[in-house]
Amino acid sequence: xxxxxxTSSITVPSGTGRRTLQGSVTxxxxxxxxxxxxxxxxxxxxxxxxxxxxxEADTDIVAISGNTVRFQVECHYADKxxxxxxxxxxSTLVIAETA
Numbered sequence: 066x067x068x069x070x071x072t073s074s075i076t077v078p079s080g081t082g083r084r085t086l087q088g089s090v091t092x093x094x095x096x097x098x099x100x101x102x103x104x105x106x107x108x109x110x111x112x113x114x115x116x117x118x119x120x121e122a123d124t125d126i127v128a129i130s131g132n133t134v135r136f137q138v139e140c141h142y143a144d145k146x147x148x149x150x151x152x153x154x155x156s157t158l159v160i161a162e163t164a
Contacts, residue, residue, distance in 0.1 A: 066097065071159045072104060075138045079111055079152040083121075083141040086155070091133045094163035101126055101136045101159050108142040108153035115144040124157050134159050 071090040101124045108120065121141040128135045136159065142151040 067094070067163050069094070069161050069163050071134075071161070072156065073136075073159065074154050074156045077108060077138075077140055077151070077153045077155060079150045081143075081148060081150055083139065086138045086140075087127070087135065088138060088157065089133055089135045090159045092161050092163055093132065095131055096129050096134055096161045096163055099126055099129055099134045099159055099161040101134070101157050104156040104158040106140065106153065106155040108140060108151050110142075110144070111150040111152060115149055117142070118145045118147075119143040122155055124155075132163075134161060 073088050075086050075088045106122045123139045138155045
């Protein structure tokens with residue numbers, strides 16, 4: 066058994082509200098178990114001069130199938146009225162125990 070690491074960056078397209086985005090990484094061996102961690106993020110409004118009220122970013126494993134780990138990223142970025150578009154990216158680190 067070995068431990069392997071992979072990074073991934075998920076683009077957050079322009080829009081409003083809480084977002085759930087899918088991602089995956091593939092390792093060079095069968096994955097026995099895995100975890101995913103938030104590596105970093107950049108979220109920003111499409112237009113200028115907003116007072117930020119909510120900043121959230123989260124990651125979860127969705128499934129492990131053979132060499133592939135599927136995960137999801139959830140994010141939310143809003144001012145006090147929650148109606149302004151935002152975009153950016155969320156970077157993840159997937160840690161896998163492989164056979």
